Amino acid sequence: MARLRYLSNVVTLELDRSKCNGCRMCVAVCPHAVLAVADGSAEIVDRDACMECGACMTNCEPGALSVEVGVGCVTAVIKGAISGTEANCCCGGDDCCE
Numbered sequence: 001m002a003r004l005r006y007l008s009n010v011v012t013l014e015l016d017r018s019k020c021n022g023c024r025m026c027v028a029v030c031p032h033a034v035l036a037v038a039d040g041s042a043e044i045v046d047r048d049a050c051m052e053c054g055a056c057m058t059n060c061e062p063g064a065l066s067v068e069v070g071v072g073c074v075t076a077v078i079k080g081a082i083s084g085t086e087a088n089c090c091c092g093g094d095d096c097c098e
Contacts, residue, residue, distance in 0.1 A: 008048050009047075009048070011050040011052060012066075012068040013050045013056075013066075014066045016063075017042065017064065018064075019062045019063055019064035020042045021061070021064075022040040022042070024042075025059045030056050031051070032051060033045070052067050052068060052069060054069035
């Protein structure tokens with residue numbers, strides 16, 4: 001499958017490697033292979049593929065990962081799929097992704 005992209009360098013995903021215990025849960029739950037574990041700690045290997053779904057952060061017991069869930073276009077895609085309408089990510093303005 002082609003690598004999905006939104007916009008370069010806008011993802012809110014952050015990793016505090018000092019908190020990581022190397023459990024690999026983030027790797028297991030990430031739908032776009034954004035993370036990997038090397039030398040006993042997670043690392044972000046493809047930041048721009050992150051869709052800000054929050055699965056990694058939610059499943060990170062030591063709290064090494066943080067991301068602002070729902071700020072990207074993934075919110076519009078999910079809302080469109082649930083409501084049966086076209087995804088509308090205007091990426092600006094007051095009514096974006098509503």
